[in-house]
Amino acid sequence: MPIPAHLSLTIPDTDLPRIVIVGGGFGGLNLAKGLRKTKAQVVLLDKNNFHTFQPLLYQVATAGLEPDSIAGPLRKSFEGNPNYFFRMVKVTGVNPTLNQVETTVGNLRYDYLVLANGSVTNYFNKKDFRPKVLPLKRVVHALDIRSHILQNFEQAVMTKDKAEFEKLMNIVVVGGGPTGVEVSGALAELKRYILPKDYPDLDFTQMKIHLIEGSDRLLNGMSDFAGREALNYIKKMGINVQLNTFVEDYDGDTVQLNNGTIETATVVWSAGVRGNVVEGLNATSVERSRILVDEFNRVKGTDNVFAIGDVAMMQLQDYPNGHPMMAPVAIQQGQHLAKNLTRDIQEKEMEPFSYFDKGAMATIGKNKAVVDMPNGMHFKGFFAWLIWMFVHIMYLIGFRNKLITLNNWVWSYFTYDKGTRLIIRTFNRKFLRRPSSVNKI
Structure with a gap:
């Protein structure tokens, strides 16, 4: 797709290391927050300009909450920091050889790249329905x-x-x-x-x-x-x-x-879900729709590309199939990687990630x-x-x-009431029928 002439992914030049974060979910947002005091330029890329609290999406779907109750603007998280930048773009791929991330409006050079673009719905190859x-x-x-x-x-x-x-x-x-x-x-x-x-x-x-x-x-x-x-x-x-x-x-x-x-x-x-893997990574770095990373969340086969959260698979003795694809994992990996990137910029050794399981929960009503x-x-x-x-x-x-x-x-x-039972916009799908049995007014 050609890049519109009036758009470009322009970020001010800097002598500081540039950390590009793909995805403003739990992992990416906590990583960005953890880098506030780090001497680096931080660029967050996401196709939406807001963070979604996904565990409560079901309440929006069932008229319990409105969307703005579980979403927050990403730019607000960066207020007051001149070295933080946000761009609402769709990332289409990465080029580890050139140290570039590719988007719908152009490419951007990075010193460190963090893939935190989460997961997508898994249809188990049921493309027909x-x-x-x-x-x-x-x-x-x-x-x-x-x-x-x-x-x-x-x-x-x-x-x-x-x-x-x-x-x-x-x-x-x-x-x-x-x-x-x-x-x-x-x-x-x-x-x-x-x-x-x-x-x-x-x-x-x-x-x-x-x-x-x-x-x-x-x-x-x-x-x-x-x-x-x-x-x-x-x-x-x-x-x-x-x-x-x-x-x-x-x-x-x-x-x-x-x-x-x-x-x-x-x-x-x-x-179910599967990792939202971007194009451009070596095939040996991807397994079962997740990106293979070492104990520092560094993508295997690279030096300066990292992955956290749902899209990352860190195979350890306690987690041979990777950590569970849950928000607490993404949060902890984001917070930990922020410390590790700071240490690496300061030419100190990074520390391996260790997940602290705080438990799990679900509500039925x-x-x-x-x-x-x-x-x-x-x-x-x-x-x-x-x-x-x-x-x-x-x-x-x-x-x-x-x-x-x-x-x-x-x-x-x-x-026993929910006040959001509103059809704000009519939802249409091609398969939805218009039954002839509906009474005409």
């Missing part, structure tokens, strides 16, 4: 899901066709990890407490939520206790759980499983959560839900976001 399912990885995805589901209910009110009505009222969530469990639980609470008030002329006993998981348990990355208790909560909330089940196809109307079919107009895809502590202790129920809420509030960027999110949660807790 990829355009027909709804992923949940970015803010735009969450807004698409919210609009699509609400539009379906608006159509269900008007349809005269029973089969069409069932498709509009059925929702399939694929993937029994934290995202899938949290989306399913939030939808079940909408079905029970909120939607019957909004749509009194719809019979929500006919709304069915299906959770599809390919393994024999939920929350595979957590303890057996967490998986077992999450399954108990999910079932008590009326969600149909199918374990050891795989999606083979979806045509926009029918989900084809390895053991049957489900008629639905909505499939939320949360079955109000007063329903599971928590695994690093000391082997496990919690469930109201106390686990309070821990989950406290941790997520603390990790949100900015006092305003913390306050707004907490206020929304308190309001929802006592009123």
Whole structure:
């Protein structure tokens, strides 16, 4: 693609070492913050001008929060530092030989390059139905899901066709990890407490939520206790759980499983992620869609290219398949690499990364959560839900976001209401039908 003549990736020349960071997620943002006192020029590149708190995307998708509650402007994080620069561009590749990163508006030289561009949705080579399912990885995805589901209910009110009505009222969530469990639980609470008030002329006993998981348990990355208790909560909330089940196809109307079919107009895809690997790296540096790095997060086969977070695979004795693709790993690697880059600039030896596992958690609904502590202790129920809420509030960027999110949660807790059930923009997909059975006004 030719570069528009009026655009260029221009950064002021400097005698300081230039550190280019690709991605403003948990890893990239914490790395940039950790370099504040380092004598270096820091350039952050991202296709969005905001950081997204991805663990709460499901609440935007299910009308619990608005996007600005879980997103913060990246430029605000750099205020007051003349050696920090942000450019909203899409990175298309890297050239380690020339020490250049390639973008849609030009190339940029670097002294140090850090790839922190996270992960993308894993469709497991199911290309045929990829355009027909709804992923949940970015803010735009969450807004698409919210609009699509609400539009379906608006159509269900008007349809005269029973089969069409069932498709509009059925929702399939694929993937029994934290995202899938949290989306399913939030939808079940909408079905029970909120939607019957909004749509009194719809019979929500006919709304069915299906959770599809390919393994024999939920929350595979957590303890057996967490998986077992999450399954108990999910079932008590009326969600149909199918374990050891795989999606083979979806045509926009029918989900084809390895053991049957489900008629639905909505499939939320949360079955997994893979590293967002950029072009230009040596093939020997990439394994299973992740970039191989050493104990300093340096990309194997390079001297000054690093990778952190979801896209990085650091194979250690305790983590032969790399660290889990979770926010705490990215945060710790970003903070640690900031110290190591500072040490390298000062011509000191870098120190190997060691991950401190602070535990894992997932929420299924109000007063329903599971928590695994690093000391082997496990919690469930109201106390686990309070821990989950406290941790997520603390990790949100900015006092305003913390306050707004907490206020929304308190309001929802006592009123059983969510105030963001708005179709701000109509969501359209080519596969979505315009059924002839809708009454004409």
